Amino acid sequence: MDDAFxxxxxxxxxxxxxxxxxxxxxxxxxxxxxxxxxxFRLYSEPDVQRLLLVRSLKHADFSLDQLxxxxxxxxxxxxxxxxxxxxxxxxxxxxxxxxxxxxQRERLVAAELAVELLRTTxxxxxxxxxxxTAVLPGEGSS
Numbered sequence: 001m002d003d004a005f006x007x008x009x010x011x012x013x014x015x016x017x018x019x020x021x022x023x024x025x026x027x028x029x030x031x032x033x034x035x036x037x038x039x040f041r042l043y044s045e046p047d048v049q050r051l052l053l054v055r056s057l058k059h060a061d062f063s064l065d066q067l068x069x070x071x072x073x074x075x076x077x078x079x080x081x082x083x084x085x086x087x088x089x090x091x092x093x094x095x096x097x098x099x100x101x102x103x104q105r106e107r108l109v110a111a112e113l114a115v116e117l118l119r120t121t122x123x124x125x126x127x128x129x130x131x132x133t134a135v136l137p138g139e140g141s142s
Contacts, residue, residue, distance in 0.1 A: 004034060004042040014051045021051065029054050029067055050074075060100040069093070 011018050024030050025041075030050050032041035043051075053074070054067050062070065073090045076082035082090060 003045050005044075005048060007032075007041045007043070010043045010048055010051065013048055014055055016051060016055055024051065024054060027064055027068070029064070029071055057097060060097050060104070062097070062100075066093075 033044040
C-alpha cells in the first residue's frame with residue numbers, strides 16, 4: 001500500500017493519542033486500510049482525513065453515535081450511494097455542526113469579555129466593571 005502510515009505517524013498528524021486512534025478503531029469510526037507482515041496497522045491518507053473529521057466533530061460535541069452516522073453518511077456521499085434521504089440527512093448534520101460551532105464561538109466571545117472584565121476591574125477599579133458588564137451577552141442569547 002502506497003502512502004501508508006503507521007499508527008504513530010497517524011497520531012502525530014491528527015493530534016490524537018495512540019490510545020484514541022485504537023479506541024476509534026474499536027468502535028468502528030476508522031479501520032486501518034492494511035497491516036504490515038508483522039501485523040502493525042497501516043492507515044491511508046483517507047483514513048487520516050477521516051480521523052481529522054472525527055476529531056473536529058468531537059470538538060463540536062458530537063457523540064460517538066453521531067460521529068458514526070457522520071462517517072457512514074460521508075462514505076455514502078463520497079461513494080455516490082447516499083440517495084436523496086442520505087444526502088438530506090448529511091446536509092442536516094452539516095447545518096447542526098455549523099450551529100454548534102456558532103454557539104461555541106458565542107460562548108468563547110462571552111468568556112473573552114469576562115476576562116476583559118477581570119482585567120478592567122484590576123486596572124481601573126470597581127467603576128470599570130459596570131462598563132464591561134454592560135456589553136456582556138445575557139444567558140439567553142443564542
